[in-house]
Amino acid sequence: MTSGRHFLQIPGPTNVPERVLRAMDRPIPDHRGPEMPSLVAEIRAGLRSVFKSEQGEPVVFPGSGTGAWEASLVNTLSPGDRVLSFENGHFARLYAEAARQLGMQVDDVKLRWGDAVTQSDVEANLKPEHRAVLIVHNETSTGVTTDVGAVRRGIDRTGRDPLLLVDVVSSLGSMDFRMAEWRVDVALTGTQKGLMLPPGGAILCVGPRALEAAEKNRAPRYFYDWRPVIRDMQQGFFPYTPATLLLFGLREALRMLLEEGLDDVFARHRRLAQATREAVRAWGMSLLASDPARASNSLTAVVVEEIDSTAVVKVAAERLNLALGVGLGQLRGRVFRIGHLGSLNELEVLATLAGTELALLYSGQPIELGVGVAAAQRFFAGIKADAKLAAAETRGATPERVG
Amino acid sequence: MTSGRHFLQIPGPTNVPERVLRAMDRPIPDHRGPEMPSLVAEIRAGLRSVFKSEQGEPVVFPGSGTGAWEASLVNTLSPGDRVLSFENGHFARLYAEAARQLGMQVDDVKLRWGDAVTQSDVEANLKPEHRAVLIVHNETSTGVTTDVGAVRRGIDRTGRDPLLLVDVVSSLGSMDFRMAEWRVDVALTGTQKGLMLPPGGAILCVGPRALEAAEKNRAPRYFYDWRPVIRDMQQGFFPYTPATLLLFGLREALRMLLEEGLDDVFARHRRLAQATREAVRAWGMSLLASDPARASNSLTAVVVEEIDSTAVVKVAAERLNLALGVGLGQLRGRVFRIGHLGSLNELEVLATLAGTELALLYSGQPIELGVGVAAAQRFFAGIKADAKLAAAETRGATPERVG
Numbered sequence: 012m013t014s015g016r017h018f019l020q021i022p023g024p025t026n027v028p029e030r031v032l033r034a035m036d037r038p039i040p041d042h043r044g045p046e047m048p049s050l051v052a053e054i055r056a057g058l059r060s061v062f063k064s065e066q067g068e069p070v071v072f073p074g075s076g077t078g079a080w081e082a083s084l085v086n087t088l089s090p091g092d093r094v095l096s097f098e099n100g101h102f103a104r105l106y107a108e109a110a111r112q113l114g115m116q117v118d119d120v121k122l123r124w125g126d127a128v129t130q131s132d133v134e135a136n137l138k139p140e141h142r143a144v145l146i147v148h149n150e151t152s153t154g155v156t157t158d159v160g161a162v163r164r165g166i167d168r169t170g171r172d173p174l175l176l177v178d179v180v181s182s183l184g185s186m187d188f189r190m191a192e193w194r195v196d197v198a199l200t201g202t203q204k205g206l207m208l209p210p211g212g213a214i215l216c217v218g219p220r221a222l223e224a225a226e227k228n229r230a231p232r233y234f235y236d237w238r239p240v241i242r243d244m245q246q247g248f249f250p251y252t253p254a255t256l257l258l259f260g261l262r263e264a265l266r267m268l269l270e271e272g273l274d275d276v277f278a279r280h281r282r283l284a285q286a287t288r289e290a291v292r293a294w295g296m297s298l299l300a301s302d303p304a305r306a307s308n309s310l311t312a313v314v315v316e317e318i319d320s321t322a323v324v325k326v327a328a329e330r331l332n333l334a335l336g337v338g339l340g341q342l343r344g345r346v347f348r349i350g351h352l353g354s355l356n357e358l359e360v361l362a363t364l365a366g367t368e369l370a371l372l373y374s375g376q377p378i379e380l381g382v383g384v385a386a387a388q389r390f391f392a393g394i395k396a397d398a399k400l401a402a403a404e405t406r407g408a409t410p411e412r413v414g
Numbered sequence: 415m416t417s418g419r420h421f422l423q424i425p426g427p428t429n430v431p432e433r434v435l436r437a438m439d440r441p442i443p444d445h446r447g448p449e450m451p452s453l454v455a456e457i458r459a460g461l462r463s464v465f466k467s468e469q470g471e472p473v474v475f476p477g478s479g480t481g482a483w484e485a486s487l488v489n490t491l492s493p494g495d496r497v498l499s500f501e502n503g504h505f506a507r508l509y510a511e512a513a514r515q516l517g518m519q520v521d522d523v524k525l526r527w528g529d530a531v532t533q534s535d536v537e538a539n540l541k542p543e544h545r546a547v548l549i550v551h552n553e554t555s556t557g558v559t560t561d562v563g564a565v566r567r568g569i570d571r572t573g574r575d576p577l578l579l580v581d582v583v584s585s586l587g588s589m590d591f592r593m594a595e596w597r598v599d600v601a602l603t604g605t606q607k608g609l610m611l612p613p614g615g616a617i618l619c620v621g622p623r624a625l626e627a628a629e630k631n632r633a634p635r636y637f638y639d640w641r642p643v644i645r646d647m648q649q650g651f652f653p654y655t656p657a658t659l660l661l662f663g664l665r666e667a668l669r670m671l672l673e674e675g676l677d678d679v680f681a682r683h684r685r686l687a688q689a690t691r692e693a694v695r696a697w698g699m700s701l702l703a704s705d706p707a708r709a710s711n712s713l714t715a716v717v718v719e720e721i722d723s724t725a726v727v728k729v730a731a732e733r734l735n736l737a738l739g740v741g742l743g744q745l746r747g748r749v750f751r752i753g754h755l756g757s758l759n760e761l762e763v764l765a766t767l768a769g770t771e772l773a774l775l776y777s778g779q780p781i782e783l784g785v786g787v788a789a790a791q792r793f794f795a796g797i798k799a800d801a802k803l804a805a806a807e808t809r810g811a812t813p814e815r816v817g
Contacts, residue, residue, distance in 0.1 A: 015757050015758045332759050361769070362761040365761065365765070366760075381791055388772055392783065
């Protein structure tokens with residue numbers, strides 16, 4: 012089945028909108044030429060709006076989320092510095108691992124993969140010697156969102172003042188993130204999630220205390236040294252060749268987010284996510300998220316009990332032109348992930364749910380076809396789900412299996 | 415809801431695949447330059463394959479299906495000539511009207527809109543003075559396909575030999591059409607349906623008898639005179655400026671159809687159409703097609719009883735980013751049309767059906783959300799629909815209405 016459109020519903024990269032594709036579909040400009048200053052100025056202003064940080068310095072590197080981790084660490088910390096992290100998923104684990112590889116001493120608090128980091132986790136574990144706290148706002152491997160405001164309150168309650176470094180890779184542009192209000196010192200992401208761009212860029216926003224820490228820091232750093240980048244971006248340029256077409260795409264994507272309105276963008280993601288969770292409930296399956304209130308609005312991780320989740324993802328790709336996310340790390344085979352972030356609407360989510368139902372059926376999971384789609388439709392239409400589900404339960408489940 | 419992808423599910427124009435968009439996204443060539451001969455030769459060969467006519471002469475005009483009607487008429491017929499047509503829908507009516515405006519005497523047999531033209535219709539109405547028979551292979555306003563082979567048999571049974579002119583606008587490239595086997599003299603289409611291109615082109619294939627008729631014809635014609643076009647296309651050029659980017663797109667679209675394989679393309683359309691019809695049945699609604707065996711594989715026209723079909727189409731566009739087709743002519747307000755032709759896959763059809771259910775609900779039509787999607791899913795999965803429908807009937811219909 013190669014005809015028609017591909018449904019790229021992994022939790023990023025996301026579908027690049029036509030407007031962004033068209034903005035990038037142009038000749039390569041001279042990156043020291045006259046087009047750059049207004050382009051870079053608009054990007055800096057747009058990123059400050061999306062990060063919600065009037066004072067933060069936006070930084071754009073050719074790179075990826077992984078590169079953004081490195082930038083957040085090498086600028087603010089030195090080998091030997093002690094940092095606190097919370098392992099509540101694959102990406103939190105990898106962020107800590109990056110710090111360890113760069114020579115930091117990492118105190119890594121193990122949580123259940125599926126938990127959010129709580130205020131009390133922070134209060135209980137933060138020590139005077141911790142120079143920084145690493146947090147993943149939205150854990151892409153588990154579909155769980157940590158309340159960064161609560162993390163901030165936890166830090167404040169201890170009376171200590173470590174740097175707060177936050178990975179917003181799968182939240183920025185999809186969920187509310189308030190860098191200034193939560194006094195986040197560094198926030199970091201890639202281009203390919205809520206910002207609706209192709210992969211290839213690492214984007215950070217750097218607050219005043221992190222800027223100051225970077226100035227004082229004597230540790231060696233080179234490519235991801237943000238000082239020359241910030242200095243040149245303030246003039247509308249870059250110290251080395253930037254990924255120029257990504258910049259044109261970024262400007263267009265920021266325009267789209269701000270035209271739709273950030274609050275409406277977040278409401279749309281909440282709505283699409285809630286519909287997806289209604290479908291999972293109708294399937295009789297479980298979210299990986301321990302606390303439904305912390306379930307992510309940019310992706311949903313679904314636990315499979317009887318079958319291998321990797322097989323579900325494989326059959327979706329092979330038979331349905333649908334890309335779902337596999338389980339990562341210790342979750343391999345146990346969960347699959349539905350991405351619902353970026354440029355996305357109701358019909359695309361309904362198609363994804365219909366395809367997921369077929370993929371589950373094709374993988375041997377007993378499922379009544381259409382029940383998840385119907386639950387999502389009812390949610391979209393504002394019809395109370397409970398009455399309907401009760402009726403379904405009354406008439407008894409009638410799961411189907413393929414041949 | 416402007417985020418995400420638009421679902422263009424009118425019965426054409428259809429979604430232009432990325433490959434075709436990319437093929438057209440190039441500098442304008444000199445239409446008398448060295449790129450043209452191989453481009454035009456490949457297009458001629460590809461069109462002959464798709465029309466299934468080794469001897470037919472493919473003709474490409476800047477234009478539309480309406481222009482192709484004119485080309486089919488002004489080349490083969492003269493004012494005063496008598497032709498036979500069958501009004502079984504809006505486009506059959508307009509094709510006859512074109513002939514009338516061009517001065518022909520049209521004997522227009524009125525059929526129910528929703529009927530196919532049958533062998534006996536032809537036998538009963540064809541008179542010795544008819545110089546041509548006009549047939550619409552797939553009536554885009556009603557979702558009904560006429561068996562052109564049966565039309566040919568009907569003509570042959572009378573022992574007469576009028577020219578057979580066939581509109582394949584919404585069938586070519588989606589359903590089997592056999593120009594040579596059915597001895598069709600002229601077949602005509604636009605670029606924007608099964609050929610998966612933007613609108614802007616009129617395409618014909620002209621058989622030997624029609625070529626001969628055009629040579630003998632003394633009636634005036636100019637833009638749509640196919641003689642200079644055929645002569646120049648045989649050399650790889652055009653007598654006037656062709657829509658060059660459409661030609662690059664056409665080459666790519668023909669490659670895609672032939673790579674997938676025509677039989678597989680037709681099977682895919684049959685499958686997507688059957689799933690759509692299963693959904694309509696599950697909704698408890700009716701096809702406009704009088705005979706289910708003649709229901710079209712490129713679109714489905716659904717009859718609405720209680721509400722205005724135009725409202726369904728309007729709400730789908732406004733609230734769901736979904737374009738469905740309105741009822742045309744005498745069917746205005748009474749049917750809506752779901753297009754399922756061109757570059758399309760199962761998930762796109764499921765999304766369209768889910769969106770149609772919501773649009774019906776939003777328009778005040780009582781409908782149990784998800785039942786049509788589930789019926790289509792079961793069809794795709796090869797699960798017998800009847801058992802399931804019987805179960806649904808047993809548990810009683812529970813239609814929903816919005817607040």
